[in-house]
Amino acid sequence: MTTGKWPAARPRAMAWQRRRASAARFWRRYRTHRAGVLGLATLALFVLLALAAPLLVGSGVADVTDAPGSPLERPSGELPFGADRFGRNLLGLVIWGARVSLLVGLFAAVLSVAIGTVIGVTAGHFRGWYATVVMRITDWFLVMPTLVLAIALATVMSRSLLTVVVAIGVTTWPTTARLVRAQTLAVESRPYIERARALGGGHWHIMSRHVLPHVMPLVLAQTTLIISSAILAEATLAFLGLGDPTVVSWGGLLQDAREAGAVSAGHWWYLVPPGIAIALVALAFTLCGRAVESVLNPRLGVSR
Known part of the structure; x- marks a missing residue:
């Protein structure tokens, strides 16, 4: 005798099985892209450093009253990267700045993609x-110019991490909106969309059940x-002084170096570490994004 749980449990189990199989296929294809794997490993390293920052360097690393070195001290055995203008x-x-830079970049990108996806899907539908x-x-x-708009927003709003996230998110969505709208138009031209409408499917049903699942791979790659x-x-x-001065970020370290005259004085150890960290993380995300694009849309022909 069957119970009432089986009719609902079996489709749910089958759905999870399909998702696991899809994730396994995605990973098998992704790991064939050497550049994407390198980018993913670099990101994993920075994420681990950011998560372990309180254990590695302590929460008082930004305290100027207990600085371990002298102002602008050169790199040494005790201070491998040297000291800043406060010692x-x-x-x-x-290491501590990785927490802020990664979080702000992630939340700003999610906000940007969310706005672009909503606008693109609704405009295409x-x-x-x-x-x-x-x-x-x-x-x-x-x-x-995106940067000019972001600077304008950050100038008129209060100086905080939320301001930076909003300023970046609300100025970088148009590219996503264009791409998602084009994909939505392509999906809605297929015959099963007409059948869904003929069977009584409303706007929300078509956008959420038929259009959105087909644009999500594009949204993931764009993110x-x-x-x-x-x-x-x-x-x-x-760097322009529009961030939150109370938190430590890589851009804030570069701004401190500029104010301390590190460029003209030749204090290279003040500029190079945060600059390299920014370049490495940006490059790693770009490599991951290109690999995801190639996996989800093999017709792009992105080189491995």
């Missing part, structure tokens, strides 16, 4: 006057690519 350990500051108005606004954002741009944008805003 703080630069190695510890770079409803069309008509709504799509015309929305896409003209998108075109305006595309032709405007990994935007994170690198978001990290660079955060570093730029912090």
Whole structure:
């Protein structure tokens, strides 16, 4: 005698089995891309350093009252990266700054992709006057310099990490919106969408059940690519003094180095570590994004 749990349990188990099989196929294809695997390993290293920062360097690494070195001390055995203008350990500051830079880049990219996805899907589905108005606004954002808009927003808002996230997120969504709209138009031209409408499927049903699953691979690839741009944008805003002065980030370290005259004085150890960290993380996310693009859309022909 069957119980009432089986009809619901079997489809759920089959769905999880399909997801596990899909994830396994994705990983088998992804690991064939050497550059993508290298980028993923680099990201894993930085994430581990960021998570273990309180254990590795302690929460008081940014405290200027208990600095272990003298101001602008050169690299040595005790201070491998030297000291900043307050005598703080630069190695510890770079490790601690990974937490802020990675979090801001991730949240800003998620906000940007979320806005672009909603606008792209709705513009591709409803069309008509709504799509015309929305896409003209998108075109305006595309032709405007993203960094200038982000600086303007960060200037008029309070100086905080939330401000940086919002400033980056609301100025970098147009590219995602364009890509998602094009994919939505391609999906909605397929015959099964017409059948869904004929069977009584509403706008929400078609967008959530038929369109969104087909654009999610594109959204995933776009997210990994935007994170690198978001990290660079955060570093730029912090370098210009528009970030939160109370937190340690890689861009903030570069801004401190500029204020201390490290460029003209030749204090290279103040500039190189945070600069290399920013470049490595941005490159790693770009490599991962290209590999994800190649796996999800083999027609792109991205080199391995």
